[in-house]
Amino acid sequence: MRVAIIGQGYVGLTIAVGAAGAGHKVIGVDVNEQLVSALNTGISHIEGISEGELAGFIGSGAYKASSDPLLLSDSEVIVIAVPTPLDESRNPDLAFVHAAADLIAKNVKSPALIINESTSYPGTLRKEIAARITGIDHLYASSPERVDPGNTKWGTKNTPRLIGGLTPTAVAKAKEFYATFCDTIIEVSSPEVAEAAKIFENTFRQVNIALVNEFAQIADALGISGREVIEAAATKPYGFMEFNPGPGVGGHCIPVDPSYLAHVANEVGVPATFIKRANEVNLAMPAYVVKRVIAGSGGSIKGKKVVVVGVSYKSNVADIRETPAGAIIDLFRAQGATVSWHDDLVGSWRRELSVPINDADIAVLVTKHDGLDLEAIKGCGYVFDCTGTIAGADGI
Ligand SMILES: NC(=O)c1ccc[n+]([C@@H]2O[C@H](COP(=O)([O-])OP(=O)(O)OC[C@H]3O[C@@H](n4cnc5c(N)ncnc54)[C@H](O)[C@@H]3O)[C@@H](O)[C@H]2O)c1
Numbered sequence: 015m016r017v018a019i020i021g022q023g024y025v026g027l028t029i030a031v032g033a034a035g036a037g038h039k040v041i042g043v044d045v046n047e048q049l050v051s052a053l054n055t056g057i058s059h060i061e062g063i064s065e066g067e068l069a070g071f072i073g074s075g076a077y078k079a080s081s082d083p084l085l086l087s088d089s090e091v092i093v094i095a096v097p098t099p100l101d102e103s104r105n106p107d108l109a110f111v112h113a114a115a116d117l118i119a120k121n122v123k124s125p126a127l128i129i130n131e132s133t134s135y136p137g138t139l140r141k142e143i144a145a146r147i148t149g150i151d152h153l154y155a156s157s158p159e160r161v162d163p164g165n166t167k168w169g170t171k172n173t174p175r176l177i178g179g180l181t182p183t184a185v186a187k188a189k190e191f192y193a194t195f196c197d198t199i200i201e202v203s204s205p206e207v208a209e210a211a212k213i214f215e216n217t218f219r220q221v222n223i224a225l226v227n228e229f230a231q232i233a234d235a236l237g238i239s240g241r242e243v244i245e246a247a248a249t250k251p252y253g254f255m256e257f258n259p260g261p262g263v264g265g266h267c268i269p270v271d272p273s274y275l276a277h278v279a280n281e282v283g284v285p286a287t288f289i290k291r292a293n294e295v296n297l298a299m300p301a302y303v304v305k306r307v308i309a310g311s312g313g314s315i316k317g318k319k320v321v322v323v324g325v326s327y328k329s330n331v332a333d334i335r336e337t338p339a340g341a342i343i344d345l346f347r348a349q350g351a352t353v354s355w356h357d358d359l360v361g362s363w364r365r366e367l368s369v370p371i372n373d374a375d376i377a378v379l380v381t382k383h384d385g386l387d388l389e390a391i392k393g394c395g396y397v398f399d400c401t402g403t404i405a406g407a408d409g410i
Contacts, residue, residue, distance in 0.1 A: 018089040026095035034076040036194035053079035115146040136206035153184035156205035158212030164331040174198040178208035216271040224292035230259035261400040262299035262338030264327025300341035311396040316350035321374040324381030332359040
């Protein structure tokens with residue numbers, strides 16, 4: 015099939031490579047021209063997609079990136095994979111989705127299958143995408159992406175894929191497309207069910223992470239180890255699922271998607287109390303970390319040298335979107351500390367560079383990547399560990 019994918023980020027590029035590998039002819043359309051040229055020279059910006067693999071698809075003509083929307087016009091399948099962030103009031107910002115729909119409306123004049131993979135609230139495909147594209151009889155389906163960057167066990171091929179469409183023909187065509195590179199396809203009765211399933215999955219994670227984060231604070235105040243309690247509880251073979259505490263949630267999904275659910279809940283008059291509370295608990299974790307570090311390191315950090323280790327939002331990825339490390343660093347600076355950070359994967363961030371972990375007064379391990387020099391952390395004056403890695407250190 016001739017496939018166009020709008021957005022070549024974590025999701026779009028992953029799907030592009032999956033589809034190219036299945037024998038489709040894929041165009042990756044992105045407004046970011048720098049990204050487009052990098053991709054066309056075989057440079058991948060995503061963990062899990064090797065440059066060799068990308069270069070191979072470019073060489074064989076199976077894939078190319080472009081910022082020319084006219085190239086959409088000849089596609090049989092168009093996948094939308096653009097950002098769905100929150101605005102300043104933490105409400106859904108669908109500007110990118112609208113722009114992608116408008117791009118299709120303007121450039122695609124023969125019927126195609128249009129699939130939305132961007133995460134959004136139920137009703138997005140029907141009301142925010144299909145309703146903006148008038149005059150042509152396109153097919154519309156929703157197949158929310160579940161990719162977990164850096165996960166080597168579950169990827170595009172073996173993660174079951176949900177599909178809901180506006181018509182049975184749209185569902186059939188979407189199933190035909192995804193069956194070429196996904197093992198398991200699950201049809202649901204409407205796009206709204208598929209869209210809601212995705213945001214409910216991430217809300218489930220956000221609420222449970224908030225619960226363990228709150229529990230970790232209770233356990234610490236009681237003088238017991240929250241992590242040991244969670245490990246003990248996880249020996250129960252049924253009815254319990256292990257989540258671990260940390261410095262807060264980051265990335266494009268867990269801190270964001272639940273607010274999409276809260277937004278529609280609010281519109282239909284149902285108070286999304288769990289989501290609100292989970293947001294509060296997780297957003298307050300950086301302040302809790304800083305409070306514990308101040309208490310554990312002698313009552314004041316003014317003038318002290320602090321190194322924050324691991325600034326991406328999770329292990330072994332370089333993604334710094336919504337990372338709690340940002341708030342932790344800002345709060346330390348507001349307390350008068352001299353703060354630097356170390357993260358080999360991130361390298362450069364907020365116009366600052368990663369520094370070696372050298373004799374800091376305080377080291378705070380926020381995110382642990384493989385191969386991290388734990389001995390260098392232990393060599394610092396006081397160590398606070400948000401990851402449960404360093405035995406005997408203070409932490410959560
Ligand atoms: N990152 C994840 O782990 C993940 C997992 C599952 C679902 N999702 C969802 O997938 C969607 C995309 O997320 P992502 O992480 O791939 O985002 P991303 O920021 O990595 O990539 C999005 C890309 O879209 C491009 N773009 C924006 N507007 C465009 C337009 N009008 N035309 C063409 N390109 C445009 C941007 O330049 C960017 O390269 C979001 O809805 C997100 O919630 C993300």
